[in-house]
Amino acid sequence: MAVRSQSARTGLSPAVAAQVVLGAGFLAHLVVVEVLFAGAGAGKNSVLTVAKFFALHAASIMMLQLVLVARLPWLDRRIGMDRLTVWHRWTGFTLAWTVLTHATLVVLGYAVLYSMPVTATFLSLAGVIASLLGMCAAAIILAMAVASLRYARRRMRYETWHALHIGLYLAVLLALIHQGLEGTTFASSPAARAYWWTVWTLVLLAFLTGRIVLPIWRNAHHRFRVAAVEPESDDVVSVYVTGRHLHRLDARAGQFFIWRFPTHNGWWQANPFSLSAAPDGRTLRLTAKAVGTTSAGLRRLPVGAPAFLEGPYGAFTALHRTREATLLIAGGVGITPIRAMLEESTGPAVVLYRVHSMDDAVLLRELQWLAGERGAQLHVLAGRTGSGNPPFAPFEPANLRGLVPDIADRDVYVCGPPAMTDAVLRSLRELGVPRGQVHAERFSLA
Structure with a gap:
C-alpha cells in the first residue's frame, strides 16, 4: 500500500x-x-x-x-x-x-x-x-x-x-x-x-x-461502480467502489464523498460517508452503520451496480498538520476517517478509539494491524461514561494527559458524535493545546 x-x-x-x-x-x-x-x-x-x-x-x-x-x-x-x-x-x-x-x-x-x-x-x-x-x-x-x-x-x-x-x-x-x-x-x-x-x-x-x-464530469470520467460489499458486523458494512483512472482523483484520507447508488434507493437519496481507507488509486471504500433505510440496505448492493459520487470534500486531512506527531481521536463510526488517516500517517501517532463496548469497535483488527505497521499506539476506550468508581471519563483533561503526555506537541484530529467532540475540545483547551493544532470533523452537514 x-x-x-x-x-x-x-x-x-x-x-x-x-x-x-x-x-x-x-x-x-x-x-x-x-x-x-x-x-x-x-x-x-x-x-x-x-x-x-x-x-x-x-x-x-x-x-x-x-x-x-x-x-x-x-x-x-x-x-x-x-x-x-x-x-x-x-x-x-x-x-x-x-x-x-x-x-x-x-x-x-x-x-x-x-x-x-x-x-x-x-x-x-x-x-x-x-x-x-x-x-x-x-x-x-x-x-x-x-x-x-x-x-x-x-x-x-x-x-x-x-x-x-x-x-x-x-x-x-x-x-x-x-x-x-x-x-x-x-x-x-x-x-x-x-x-x-x-x-x-x-x-x-x-x-x-x-x-x-x-x-457530472468526474462521474463520466471515472465511471464509478460497486466492486465489493463486505459485512464488518451485524450492523456495519463496507462498500468498495472502483472506476477508471482513480489515481487521478485527488482524494485524501480523512475526506468524504456524497454517495448515491441509484439502483439501491433512488437518485434523490444521497448520504455523506467518509472514506474508511486511504485512497490507493484503485478503489474507494466507505464503511457505514445501519442507522437508516439507506445505510441498512447497502449490504444488498450488487457488485457492478453504478455509483454516483460527489466529492471528495472536507478539510479533515494532513494538509493542515503543524507537527510531526499526531493524536487521532474517534468515537463510534467516526473511526472511519481516523482509520484512513492512520493508514496515510508517517509520523508518530496515537489513536484513541471511544466505544461503548468492545463489540462496537468497528474495524478494530485493521486498526491493530495498521498501528503495528506504523509504530503507532492504539487505545480502545470502552465503557459507559460515568460508570465505575472512580467514574469512567477518558476525555477529562487529566486522563487525556495520562494517555498522551506530550499532547500539546501534537496535532489532534477529532471525529465522533457531537457530545464527545465537544468534550474533547473543552479538554484540549484546558490542556493548552494551541487552537491551530486542533482539527475537528462534524458528522452533520446541515
Missing part, C-alpha cells in the same frame, strides 16, 4: 489563507458597492434611498451565500464543508433580515411618496410584475429562514428540509429577474452595470461548476 508523503506545515495555515482570500474578496466587493452607491444611490425620497442601500447589500450577501455552498475544491479543502455550511447558515439569517428590512422600507417609502396607507401601497406594488417577483423571492427566503431555526429544523426530516432548501434557487432566479426589471443603483453607469452583472456571472458560474459541472 503506497503512503502519501506528508510533512508538518510551516507558515500561514491553509485555512487562514483561504479565509483571508474569501473575506478580502467580499470586503473589496462591498467597498465597490459603497462607492458606487454614494455616487448614484439616491432614491425618490430618503426612505427609498435607504431601501436601495439594503437591496444592494442583500444581493451581495446572496452572492456570498452561493459561494459558500458552491463546493469549490480550493475552498473546501482548506476550510471544510462543515464550517462553510455553518457560515452559510448564519449568513442566511443575515440575508433574511436584510431582505425583510429592504421590503419594509420599500413599502413605507412609497406610502410616504404617494401619501397612501401602507396596506394599499403593498397591494399596489404587488400589481407590478417586478415588485411581485421581488416579493415572492423575499417570501421564499423568509420561509426558509424560519424552517432553518433550530426548533423547526430538529422536527423535520433531513430530506424534507433539503427539498425545501432547493426553493432558495428559485428565490435567486426571481431576485435576479427583479433586479433586472427594477434596475439597480448601477443602471446610470455602463461601467457600474458591467461590474455588477460580471460579479453575478462569476458567482453563478462558480456555483454551477462546483455543484453540477464537476460532479
Whole structure:
C-alpha cells in the first residue's frame, strides 16, 4: 500500500489563507458597492434611498451565500464543508433580515411618496410584475429562514428540509429577474452595470461548476461502480467502489464523498460517508452503520451496480498538520476517517478509539494491524461514561494527559458524535493545546 508523503506545515495555515482570500474578496466587493452607491444611490425620497442601500447589500450577501455552498475544491479543502455550511447558515439569517428590512422600507417609502396607507401601497406594488417577483423571492427566503431555526429544523426530516432548501434557487432566479426589471443603483453607469452583472456571472458560474459541472464530469470520467460489499458486523458494512483512472482523483484520507447508488434507493437519496481507507488509486471504500433505510440496505448492493459520487470534500486531512506527531481521536463510526488517516500517517501517532463496548469497535483488527505497521499506539476506550468508581471519563483533561503526555506537541484530529467532540475540545483547551493544532470533523452537514 503506497503512503502519501506528508510533512508538518510551516507558515500561514491553509485555512487562514483561504479565509483571508474569501473575506478580502467580499470586503473589496462591498467597498465597490459603497462607492458606487454614494455616487448614484439616491432614491425618490430618503426612505427609498435607504431601501436601495439594503437591496444592494442583500444581493451581495446572496452572492456570498452561493459561494459558500458552491463546493469549490480550493475552498473546501482548506476550510471544510462543515464550517462553510455553518457560515452559510448564519449568513442566511443575515440575508433574511436584510431582505425583510429592504421590503419594509420599500413599502413605507412609497406610502410616504404617494401619501397612501401602507396596506394599499403593498397591494399596489404587488400589481407590478417586478415588485411581485421581488416579493415572492423575499417570501421564499423568509420561509426558509424560519424552517432553518433550530426548533423547526430538529422536527423535520433531513430530506424534507433539503427539498425545501432547493426553493432558495428559485428565490435567486426571481431576485435576479427583479433586479433586472427594477434596475439597480448601477443602471446610470455602463461601467457600474458591467461590474455588477460580471460579479453575478462569476458567482453563478462558480456555483454551477462546483455543484453540477464537476460532479457530472468526474462521474463520466471515472465511471464509478460497486466492486465489493463486505459485512464488518451485524450492523456495519463496507462498500468498495472502483472506476477508471482513480489515481487521478485527488482524494485524501480523512475526506468524504456524497454517495448515491441509484439502483439501491433512488437518485434523490444521497448520504455523506467518509472514506474508511486511504485512497490507493484503485478503489474507494466507505464503511457505514445501519442507522437508516439507506445505510441498512447497502449490504444488498450488487457488485457492478453504478455509483454516483460527489466529492471528495472536507478539510479533515494532513494538509493542515503543524507537527510531526499526531493524536487521532474517534468515537463510534467516526473511526472511519481516523482509520484512513492512520493508514496515510508517517509520523508518530496515537489513536484513541471511544466505544461503548468492545463489540462496537468497528474495524478494530485493521486498526491493530495498521498501528503495528506504523509504530503507532492504539487505545480502545470502552465503557459507559460515568460508570465505575472512580467514574469512567477518558476525555477529562487529566486522563487525556495520562494517555498522551506530550499532547500539546501534537496535532489532534477529532471525529465522533457531537457530545464527545465537544468534550474533547473543552479538554484540549484546558490542556493548552494551541487552537491551530486542533482539527475537528462534524458528522452533520446541515
